[in-house]
Amino acid sequence: xxxxxxxxxxxxxxxxxxxxxxxxxxxxxxxxxxxxxxxxxxxxxxxxxxxxxxxxxxxxxxxxxxxxxxxxxxxxxxxxxxxxxxxxxxxxxxxxxxxxxxxxxxxxxxxxxxxxxxxxxxxxxxxxxxxxxxxxxxxxxxxxxxxxxxxxxxxxxxxxxxxxxxxxxxxxxxxxxxxxxxxxxxxxxxxxxxxxxxxxxxxxxxxxxxxxxxxxxxxxxxxxxxxxxxxxxxxxxxxxxxxxxxxxxxxxxxxxxxxxxxxxxxxxxxxxxxxxxxxxxxxxxxxxxxxxxxx
Amino acid sequence: xxxxxxxxxxxxxxxxxxxxxxxxxxxxxxxxxxxxxxxxxxxxxxxxxxxxxxxxxxxxxxxxxxxxxxxxxxxxxxxxxxxxxxxxxxxxxxxxxxxxxxxxxxxxxxxxxxxxxxxxxxxxxxxxxxxxxxxxxxxxxxxxxxxxxxxxxxxxxxxxxxxxxxxxxxxxxxxxxxxxxxxxxxxxxxxxxxxxxxxxxxxxxxxxxxxxxxxxxxxxxxxxxxxxxxxxxxxxxxxxxxxxxxxxxxxxxxxxxxxxxxxxxxxxxxxxxxxxxxxxxxxxxxxxx
Numbered sequence: 001x002x003x004x005x006x007x008x009x010x011x012x013x014x015x016x017x018x019x020x021x022x023x024x025x026x027x028x029x030x031x032x033x034x035x036x037x038x039x040x041x042x043x044x045x046x047x048x049x050x051x052x053x054x055x056x057x058x059x060x061x062x063x064x065x066x067x068x069x070x071x072x073x074x075x076x077x078x079x080x081x082x083x084x085x086x087x088x089x090x091x092x093x094x095x096x097x098x099x100x101x102x103x104x105x106x107x108x109x110x111x112x113x114x115x116x117x118x119x120x121x122x123x124x125x126x127x128x129x130x131x132x133x134x135x136x137x138x139x140x141x142x143x144x145x146x147x148x149x150x151x152x153x154x155x156x157x158x159x160x161x162x163x164x165x166x167x168x169x170x171x172x173x174x175x176x177x178x179x180x181x182x183x184x185x186x187x188x189x190x191x192x193x194x195x196x197x198x199x200x201x202x203x204x205x206x207x208x209x210x211x212x213x214x215x216x217x218x219x220x221x222x223x224x225x226x227x228x229x230x231x232x233x234x235x236x237x238x239x240x241x242x243x244x245x246x247x248x249x250x251x252x253x254x255x256x257x258x259x260x261x262x263x264x265x266x267x268x269x270x271x272x273x274x275x276x277x278x279x280x281x282x283x284x285x286x287x288x289x290x291x292x293x294x295x
Numbered sequence: 296x297x298x299x300x301x302x303x304x305x306x307x308x309x310x311x312x313x314x315x316x317x318x319x320x321x322x323x324x325x326x327x328x329x330x331x332x333x334x335x336x337x338x339x340x341x342x343x344x345x346x347x348x349x350x351x352x353x354x355x356x357x358x359x360x361x362x363x364x365x366x367x368x369x370x371x372x373x374x375x376x377x378x379x380x381x382x383x384x385x386x387x388x389x390x391x392x393x394x395x396x397x398x399x400x401x402x403x404x405x406x407x408x409x410x411x412x413x414x415x416x417x418x419x420x421x422x423x424x425x426x427x428x429x430x431x432x433x434x435x436x437x438x439x440x441x442x443x444x445x446x447x448x449x450x451x452x453x454x455x456x457x458x459x460x461x462x463x464x465x466x467x468x469x470x471x472x473x474x475x476x477x478x479x480x481x482x483x484x485x486x487x488x489x490x491x492x493x494x495x496x497x498x499x500x501x502x503x504x505x506x507x508x509x510x511x512x513x514x515x516x517x518x519x520x521x522x523x524x525x526x527x528x529x530x531x532x533x534x535x536x537x538x539x540x541x542x543x544x545x546x547x548x549x550x551x552x553x554x555x556x557x558x559x560x561x562x563x564x565x566x567x568x569x570x571x572x573x574x575x576x577x578x579x580x581x582x583x584x
Binding site: 006007009010011013014016017018020021024025026027028029031032035045085088089092093095097098103105106107108109110111112113114115116117118119120121122123124125127129133134135136139140143170174227230231233234237238241249250253254257258263266267269270271273274277281282285286289 | 316319322323325326329330332333334335336339340353354356357396399400403404407409413415416417418419420421422424425426427428429430431432433434436437453456457459460463482487488489513516517518519520524534537538541542548551552554555556558559562563565566567570
């Protein structure tokens, strides 16, 4: 009897959170879907029904395809940059050299800073001005005789978005390093010793034993970086403002909805964004919770 | 044993690791190179902020200031002070409420599992990954409808609600390590759910509280999207104000740098003081606590 009453109390304690998330996550997602099926533009909501018209229009929208291409370029560079730098730095730090703690802290601190601060600083570092007005990283390259590196960063036609992956990698690669380092530290020493006794070289040890064991960590890192990349908004606003050629869906949704008041189209972009994230988040979540409950 | 022999003995004991270190010394080259890469923006922020107004010159932006000068920091602080106040009024309540909510949820979902608890947990977690653009239109409408649009209290509520997934996850992972027998033993002794939570789990959960505190603090301090969508001019938190400051042509860029540094300082200090917990918090974000 008492146990039953306690079970009811347990449920009642989490109920507010369940209700809040049901409304603010699931309810609002459904509401956004509904808006995407209307012709709502302007400040007064209109809840008519136009079917999938907004989706079809969006697929023909030149600006949306720029945003998608930009996201693709950004994601590939950002994810690859973070994974490569993160893995290499983690392997170097795992060698047990003196001073490891200091390096670890230096690599990780950008995580604590907001994308807005990062963006405000990097927009000066990536100043595209040329000639006598050279400044920022270009000026640094010039004084180090690395002139071939001088470029116009986010102002580069068509591929400007690639420059924005640099501050993003600056901010997140240390985090990936920490993930990999934790993964490396969880590999038992016996395994390395056994491989060395069997005459494996360092390269063979990493290639055939350590890297395969890091696969779960890599998957986690991939999912986290992937969803950050699709959601990136603050950083682009802070570095570049709202420029069409640097649009990504998250920024395009904002300008369409809140600057242009095209609510129905904004909701449609938001739905695309949500589907893009869900495609890999939902299987990952189900896999994670399932493997965890098995343990 | 003579001193000489002692020294020799010590040498043989320590020399293998020393030799190993020396053989690997080249690794310091990439390590230092990357450290310079990560510190470079901070260097620019600080030295630019410290330069006097007459030294503002893009051509010498990498040079150290000729004299140390705090006028930019003072000016940036005067401009951003109301926004810092807004951020503090936002961050403290949202962090504290989130922590306790997460603790209760994590406790129940790990130790008092009812039917469907795991499903509910998974469903909650999804809220952590959604792009917030996908709930933004209804959110703004809803906040208008309940009269919480434009102020800090509404923003606190939003941060608490969208913080539920990550705080619940952290506490659930943490409490999962505490043996369930402890709950059973306490129940045998006649302690109920709340009593067990208060006298056994709460005292044990300080590390988890620190992790969640740091996480929520940085999240709400650094947030931009919710802030720009749900606040007005007078209630802008510091991230929105800083972005506006940087976008305006009339504010000198060394004042912008000083402002950026000030806006980053609180989370940086927390990171420096509680860094090792911060790392753990990040791990929790990776789902594999």
